Amino acid sequence: MGTGAGGERSPSVSSMLTINNIEVVYDKVILVLKGVSIDVRAGAITTLLGANGAGKTTTLKAISGVLRSERGEVTKGTIQLGEKRIDGMRAHDVARLGLVQVFEGRRVFEQLTCEENLIAGGHVHRDGAVVRQGIDMVYSYFPRLKERRHQQSGYLSGGEQQMLAIGRALMSRPQVVLLDEPSLGLAPMLVEEIFGIVQRLVQQEKLSVLLVEQNATLALAVAEHGYVMENGRIVLEGSAQKLIENSDIKEFYLGLNEGGSRKSYRDTKHYKRRKRWLS
Amino acid sequence: MSGEDLGFLFALLLNGTSIGFMYSLIALGFVLVYKATDAINFAQGEFVMMAGLIAAAILGIEGMPLIAAIIATLAIMIAFGFGFERIVLRPLLGRPVVAVIMATIGLAAVLRGLTPVIFGGETRALSLPIGDEPINIGPASLSPIQLVGIVVTVLFFAGFSWFFKKSRKGVAMRAVADNQQVAQAMGINVERYFALAWAMAGIVSAVGGIVWGSMLGVDVHLALVGLKVFPVVILGGLDSIGGALLGGLIIGIVESLVAGYVDPYVGGGTKDFVPYVLMIVVLMIKPYGIFGKRRIERV
Numbered sequence: 257m258g259t260g261a262g263g264e265r266s267p268s269v270s271s272m273l274t275i276n277n278i279e280v281v282y283d284k285v286i287l288v289l290k291g292v293s294i295d296v297r298a299g300a301i302t303t304l305l306g307a308n309g310a311g312k313t314t315t316l317k318a319i320s321g322v323l324r325s326e327r328g329e330v331t332k333g334t335i336q337l338g339e340k341r342i343d344g345m346r347a348h349d350v351a352r353l354g355l356v357q358v359f360e361g362r363r364v365f366e367q368l369t370c371e372e373n374l375i376a377g378g379h380v381h382r383d384g385a386v387v388r389q390g391i392d393m394v395y396s397y398f399p400r401l402k403e404r405r406h407q408q409s410g411y412l413s414g415g416e417q418q419m420l421a422i423g424r425a426l427m428s429r430p431q432v433v434l435l436d437e438p439s440l441g442l443a444p445m446l447v448e449e450i451f452g453i454v455q456r457l458v459q460q461e462k463l464s465v466l467l468v469e470q471n472a473t474l475a476l477a478v479a480e481h482g483y484v485m486e487n488g489r490i491v492l493e494g495s496a497q498k499l500i501e502n503s504d505i506k507e508f509y510l511g512l513n514e515g516g517s518r519k520s521y522r523d524t525k526h527y528k529r530r531k532r533w534l535s
Numbered sequence: 536m537s538g539e540d541l542g543f544l545f546a547l548l549l550n551g552t553s554i555g556f557m558y559s560l561i562a563l564g565f566v567l568v569y570k571a572t573d574a575i576n577f578a579q580g581e582f583v584m585m586a587g588l589i590a591a592a593i594l595g596i597e598g599m600p601l602i603a604a605i606i607a608t609l610a611i612m613i614a615f616g617f618g619f620e621r622i623v624l625r626p627l628l629g630r631p632v633v634a635v636i637m638a639t640i641g642l643a644a645v646l647r648g649l650t651p652v653i654f655g656g657e658t659r660a661l662s663l664p665i666g667d668e669p670i671n672i673g674p675a676s677l678s679p680i681q682l683v684g685i686v687v688t689v690l691f692f693a694g695f696s697w698f699f700k701k702s703r704k705g706v707a708m709r710a711v712a713d714n715q716q717v718a719q720a721m722g723i724n725v726e727r728y729f730a731l732a733w734a735m736a737g738i739v740s741a742v743g744g745i746v747w748g749s750m751l752g753v754d755v756h757l758a759l760v761g762l763k764v765f766p767v768v769i770l771g772g773l774d775s776i777g778g779a780l781l782g783g784l785i786i787g788i789v790e791s792l793v794a795g796y797v798d799p800y801v802g803g804g805t806k807d808f809v810p811y812v813l814m815i816v817v818l819m820i821k822p823y824g825i826f827g828k829r830r831i832e833r834v
């Protein structure tokens with residue numbers, strides 16, 4: 257793997273993961289990402305916001321390398337994990353380098369028990385002792401998983417499955433975790449609990465997180481920096497604080513009008529739907 | 536029922552059990568592949584046939600020790616399973632499942648067609664040096680090779696059950712079966728596990744071919760056992776190891792019973808289709824088989 261053509265930005269010192277102007281094409285013809293650049297800062301949460309179909313999940317899949325199995329391809333740009341180019345690498349090799357994706361909709365290994373899911377998550381480690389330590393570490397963050405350890409994971413509740421999906425990702429002892437809509441379909445209380453744990457993980461385990469969310473309020477509350485994606489392009493970027501104050505964000509993603517009153521759900525949905533047709 | 540009738544029944548049950556274990560073993564090869572790769576191997580019977588023929592050919596070499604012949608057969612079948620996955624199936628990854636199914640059907644036809652060309656058309660004896668003095672069990676008896684078949688099958692099932700439940704590689708393989716994309720993202724080299732599954736099918740087929748071939752003699756008809764695999768795995772559940780064992784025993788025993796009690800009145804042949812009747816009934820009332828896992832549906 258070469259160091260790439262010239263004209264790349266060199267990753268900033270604090271950047272753990274650098275996505276530089278990538279294009280992604282599905283099935284050789286469907287252009288979904290049209291030049292996306294994102295810096296994921298070390299030891300912090302960076303969030304990627306956007307409506308349905310914007311290309312958020314595609315971005316994460318491009319990074320983790322699973323795009324290939326959906327006949328997608330990074331046709332332009334580079335992705336760098338630390339000093340290493342990872343675009344074009346296979347997913348299991350990327351995971352070995354310490355980057356792991358938590359998928360949208362949780363996707364636990366349903367036929368496996370809770371603990372077997374964790375064991376599978378620790379597959380990159382040869383040493384069984386490391387795996388056992390990992391399991392204990394995950395249980396210390398998610399005690400609820402310990403109670404359910406021998407239960408078939410397909411029958412866990414949605415919240416427990418989300419915890420398991422995150423815990424399973426931690427088993428490889430990653431440096432970077434890509435989280436795809438962890439709040440999806442969960443009760444607000446539970447979402448808060450899970451986001452709290454993710455924040456603790458970032459601090460205590462020195463994780464760098466790229467958090468994809470449609471729930472911008474939540475995401476911006478925990479993130480340090482954020483990006484907004486529309487139609488496969490980054491249209492807005494800034495510190496979380498700046499984004500919260502931005503009027504477009506307020507209107508479209510926080511569901512608030514100029515005056516601060518809440519826009520009707522219907523209008524927001526309409527906007528999202530329109531966006532989808534355009535893409 | 537007279538003592539004689541009971542003795543007859545016992546003999547049928549014993550014989551059915553012994554044949555059933557063989558069906559289980561051969562179905563295990565099928566289940567291993569399905570479990571890990573979602574591929575339906577229509578060439579399982581041909582794998583067994585091929586192993587039997589190879590074993591017979593190697594054993595036919597003057598002065599070849601038994602153990603060397605067994606090891607050589609195992610090695611060839613492992614390499615064959617591995618190679619088939621690598622060369623034929625891997626390019627089909629990500630294609631519709633039906634492409635893989637067609638590839639295995641094609642392989643089955645090729646193997647059946649090539650066999651007489653390479654090994655000749657005649658039936659060969661595959662005789663293991665274990666004698667053929669029947670072992671009496673109550674009023675019935677088993678041949679030594681039947682006993683070997685039972686013991687080997689039990690050992691294989693115990694071994695594979697342990698592997699999938701307790702070893703990390705086994706758990707990873709089940710993870711691959713559950714969701715390939717997620718497994719990849721967890722750092723699991725999915726293709727390597729596909730290859731492993733086919734290699735394991737090769738091992739099971741090698742042993743099945745040697746034992747089954749010793750019972751029946753080897754020629755192209757040995758592949759017919761593949762037809763029994765489907766009722767067995769439908770009954771037990773396509774992805775269930777325990778199901779393959781139970782399904783095999785049920786089919787073996789049912790066959791033996793209808794052959795003993797029904798065939799004399801209708802002139803024979805019932806045992807060839809009764810397993811399929813059973814299969815269709817099971818599909819109607821329990822589409823995932825007795826132990827098969829249904830996909831968990833939730834929103």
Ligand SMILES: Nc1ncnc2c1ncn2[C@@H]1O[C@H](COP(=O)(O)OP(=O)(O)OP(=O)(O)O)[C@@H](O)[C@H]1O
Binds near residue numbers: 307310312
């Ligand atoms: N495998 C695929 N093949 C072809 N097109 C795809 C594929 N996956 C996604 N797309 C298209 O790419 C676009 C972006 O999809 P993506 O899943 O990345 O969006 P998203 O931002 O994650 O949306 P959501 O919020 O709904 O999850 C959509 O128009 C989608 O239809």
Ligand SMILES: [Mg+2]
Binds near residue numbers: 312314
């Ligand atoms: Mg998405």
